[in-house]
Amino acid sequence: xxxxxxxxxxxxxxxxxxxxxxxxxxxxxxxxxxxxxxxxxxxxxxxxxxxxxxxxxxxxxxxxxxxxxxxxxxxxxxxxxxxxxxxxxxxxxxxxxxxxxxxxxxxxxxxxxxxxxxxxxxxxxxxxxxxxxxxxxxxxxxxxxxxxxxxxxxxxxxxxxxxxxxxxxxxxxxxxxxxxxxxxxxxxxxxxxxxxxxxxxxxxxxxxxxxxxxxxxxxxxxxxxxxxxxxxxxxxxxxxxxxxxxxxxxxxxxxxxxxxxxxxxxxxxxxxxxxxxxxxxxxxxxxxxxxxxxxxxxxxxxxxxxxxxx
Amino acid sequence: xxxxxxxxxxxxxxxxxxxxxxxxxxxxxxxxxxxxxxxxxxxxxxxxxxxxxxxxxxxxxxxxxxxxxxxxxxxxxxxxxxxxxxxxxxxxxxxxxxxxxxxxxxxxxxxxxxxxxxxxxxxxxxxxxxxxxxxxxxxxxxxxxxxxxxxxxxxxxxxxxxxxxxxxxxxxxxxxxxxxxxxxxxxxxxxxxxxxxxxxxxxxxxxxxxxxxxxxxxxxxxxxxxxxxxxxxxxxxxxxxxxxxxxxxxxxxxxxxxxxxxxxxxxxxxxxxxxxxxxxxxxxxxxxxxxxxxxxxxxxxxxxxxxxxx
Numbered sequence: 341x342x343x344x345x346x347x348x349x350x351x352x353x354x355x356x357x358x359x360x361x362x363x364x365x366x367x368x369x370x371x372x373x374x375x376x377x378x379x380x381x382x383x384x385x386x387x388x389x390x391x392x393x394x395x396x397x398x399x400x401x402x403x404x405x406x407x408x409x410x411x412x413x414x415x416x417x418x419x420x421x422x423x424x425x426x427x428x429x430x431x432x433x434x435x436x437x438x439x440x441x442x443x444x445x446x447x448x449x450x451x452x453x454x455x456x457x458x459x460x461x462x463x464x465x466x467x468x469x470x471x472x473x474x475x476x477x478x479x480x481x482x483x484x485x486x487x488x489x490x491x492x493x494x495x496x497x498x499x500x501x502x503x504x505x506x507x508x509x510x511x512x513x514x515x516x517x518x519x520x521x522x523x524x525x526x527x528x529x530x531x532x533x534x535x536x537x538x539x540x541x542x543x544x545x546x547x548x549x550x551x552x553x554x555x556x557x558x559x560x561x562x563x564x565x566x567x568x569x570x571x572x573x574x575x576x577x578x579x580x581x582x583x584x585x586x587x588x589x590x591x592x593x594x595x596x597x598x599x600x601x602x603x604x605x606x607x608x609x610x611x612x613x614x615x616x617x618x619x620x621x622x623x624x625x626x627x628x629x630x631x632x633x634x635x636x637x638x639x640x641x642x643x644x645x646x647x648x649x650x
Numbered sequence: 651x652x653x654x655x656x657x658x659x660x661x662x663x664x665x666x667x668x669x670x671x672x673x674x675x676x677x678x679x680x681x682x683x684x685x686x687x688x689x690x691x692x693x694x695x696x697x698x699x700x701x702x703x704x705x706x707x708x709x710x711x712x713x714x715x716x717x718x719x720x721x722x723x724x725x726x727x728x729x730x731x732x733x734x735x736x737x738x739x740x741x742x743x744x745x746x747x748x749x750x751x752x753x754x755x756x757x758x759x760x761x762x763x764x765x766x767x768x769x770x771x772x773x774x775x776x777x778x779x780x781x782x783x784x785x786x787x788x789x790x791x792x793x794x795x796x797x798x799x800x801x802x803x804x805x806x807x808x809x810x811x812x813x814x815x816x817x818x819x820x821x822x823x824x825x826x827x828x829x830x831x832x833x834x835x836x837x838x839x840x841x842x843x844x845x846x847x848x849x850x851x852x853x854x855x856x857x858x859x860x861x862x863x864x865x866x867x868x869x870x871x872x873x874x875x876x877x878x879x880x881x882x883x884x885x886x887x888x889x890x891x892x893x894x895x896x897x898x899x900x901x902x903x904x905x906x907x908x909x910x911x912x913x914x915x916x917x918x919x920x921x922x923x924x925x926x927x928x929x930x931x932x933x934x935x936x937x938x939x940x941x942x943x944x945x946x947x948x949x950x951x952x953x954x955x956x957x958x959x960x
Contacts, residue, residue, distance in 0.1 A: 438867075462864050462866055462867050463866065466931070481866060482863065482864060482866070484864075511863075517855075520855050520856055521856050521860050521861075521864055522864065522867060524849075524850045524853065524856050524861060524869065525850070525860075525861055525864040525865055525867040525868065525869040526864070526867025526868045526869065527867075528846065529846065529867070529868035529869045529871070529872055530868050531905075531908060531912075532842055532846060532872075532905070533868070533871075533927075534908070534923055534924055534927050535901065535904050535905045535908050535923070536838065536839065536842060536901055536904075537927040537930050537931075538904055538923045538926060538927055539834075539897075539900050539901045539904045540834045540835070540930070541926065541927070541929075541930050542900075542904075543834065543897075543900070545827075545830050546830055546831050546834050548930065548933070549933075550831050550835075551831075551834060551835055551930070552930065552933040552934050552937055552939070553792065553821075553937065553939075554772050554792060554794075554831055554832065554835040554836070555835055555934045555939050555940070556772055556773065556791060556792070556939050556940075557748075557772050557832060557835040557836025557837075557839070558835065558836045558839035558840050558843070558875050559834065559835040559836065559839050560934050560939055560940045561839070561871045561872075561874065561875060562839055562871075563927070563930050563931040563934050563940075564871065564931060564940065565868050565871060566924075566927035566928070566930070566931060567927065567928045567931035567932075568924075570920075570921050570924035570925045570928070571921065573920070573924055574917045574920045574921045574924060575917075577912050577920055578912075578915055578917055578920075581912055581913075581915070584912060585909065585912060585913060587849075587853075588905075588909055588912075590849050590852075590853070591845065591846055591849045592902075592905070592909075594845050594846075594848055594849045594852075595841075595842070595845045595898075595902070598841060598844070598845050599895065599898060599902075602841075602887050602888075602891055602894060602895060602898075603891075603895065605888055605891065607724075607884045607885075607888055610880075610883070610884040610887055610888075611880050611881065611884045613844055613845070613848045614844055614876075614878075614880035614883050614884060615880045616848060616851065617843075617844050617847040617848055617851070617873070617876035617877065618876070618877045618880070619851075620847050620850070620851050620858065620861070620862065620873050620876070621776070621847075621873040621874060621876060621877035622877075623858070623859075623862040624862050624865050624870050624873055627862055627863065629862070629863075629865050629866050629870055630865070630866075630870045630873075630874065
């Protein structure tokens with residue numbers, strides 16, 4: 341059993357990539373798309389992100405057996421209500437949001453009579469909008485499905501099979517645990533990156549031009565994350581508030597300890613931490629989640645272009 | 651006028667790369683190398699990082715008209731004293747350290763009668779050791795030279811020409827300003843990355859396996875920086891203490907504001923910052939200091955492998 345007709349609501353990086361990936365990996369499946377922004381719908385038609393781009397959400401979801409909401413976390417509830425009249429009784433409603441508890445609550449409140457199975461493909465880039473999507477976005481990436489206890493097992497299996505078909509590796513997780521895991525692996529790193537880039541561009545003694553010029557020293561890795569979609573990330577922090585604040589306070593405690601170590605010129609404490617963190621990096625490279633080559637697979641016109649530098 | 655005989659003291663990532671780059675770009679120049687670690691000297695011979703690898707520093711620098719110290723910042727003074735007896739009167743002594751004020755002081759104290767011109771090529775990777783070097787490491791990278799007022803202009807020009815020959819773009823800067831700029835663009839990003847990776851691997855509710863597994867959400871960009879050489883970075887923080895603490899306190903103030911914004915669910919403050927930081931990223935991509943492709947030039951065996959993900 342696979343889905344025959346998939347509706348994608350929201351045609352940015354994620355929604356557009358799902359449309360392109362379905363066309364590549366599930367040619368027998370029909371795709372319909374909708375975006376609240378007419379300009380995005382127009383661009384989606386030009387890019388053929390879906391077979392059909394509808395001009396209203398009800399038309400987009402009519403007859404669909406899978407609907408995937410790809411809108412910012414804060415817009416999920418409203419998007420669900422807007423399409424509700426078009427939903428068939430046996431449809432599976434899912435999403436791609438980065439916080440799962442708040443979305444599960446919003447969607448079940450908006451669609452009390454439908455099967456809702458939230459999901460989160462841990463994939464993306466700092467690009468956004470309909471032009472940012474590409475069919476291989478989900479290859480070798482995790483997709484975390486957080487089904488409510490009431491979700492029918494066969495529907496969960498169908499959704500898992502759908503994501504596997506798009507190239508992802510599926511993990512089933514409790515929504516609350518997902519939110520803590522992603523707070524650490526994604527939300528806090530983004531918040532830190534946004535903050536330090538802001539700090540650096542506000543300095544008097546160091547110009548923004550100098551910050552940009554010498555960014556290869558490590559800073560530029562933060563700027564890439566800090567270029568991610570502002571609306572999406574505002575919503576993530578608003579909707580995963582508790583887990584983000586909890587993890588942030590852990591980080592602040594540890595950073596205060598490092599500050600003390602520097603102040604006290606306690607080289608041993610620094611050396612111990614700096615040695616420990618190398619093992620985490622090794623694990624990531626070993627599990628194929630990053631590229632260990634000195635240039636991280638980057639190439640400029642005449643050879644290696646190292647990423648982080650010292 | 652160019653240097654004919656270059657001695658490289660310390661044969662890790664930077665020292666080894668200089669040796670390989672001189673062979674490629676300055677075939678007329680003789681290279682001599684030394685490392686305090688016999689195993690590194692042996693490996694350097696196997697890799698032919700320099701034409702000659704000496705077993706003591708005095709022999710390595712004898713007859714050299716340029717000596718480049720490529721040892722951790724904290725070891726500069728001792729390395730200078732160890733080689734001092736072999737230095738010729740007209741030699742230029744330089745280095746590649748990431749903090750310039752402390753090194754200028756250490757080297758001029760150790761070598762009061764010699765021309766010392768500190769420099770910092772803003773290039774490297776998180777790899778370290780003699781096997782990590784490659785000849786193109788300095789291509790399209792900045793090299794910041796911080797000459798003391800007493801440095802002869804012709805020697806400064808010769809050192810600048812040397813780095814340009816290796817592919818770098820040279821900037822002359824006052825040492826104290828360099829230390830502030832690099833605290834922002836390199837030292838603080840490294841300290842933050844080391845800290846958050848440590849925080850993440852110490853959590854009880856989220857296992858280290860989960861952190862590694864879902865690192866594509868943004869975390870892995872931090873782990874790459876946090877895999878950098880522990881000794882080198884301990885020394886950087888010990889020797890650029892004041893600038894690092896100053897910039898860190900700016901960052902902590904801004905992070906506290908973001909924490910308050912999340913707590914107060916002040917989406918506007920977040921959105922404003924997240925929008926502002928995109929401009930900094932654009933500047934870095936426009937200046938060729940990073941790759942704007944969605945996969946940052948990374949490729950796995952069957953297509954794009956996005957870097958940071960959401």
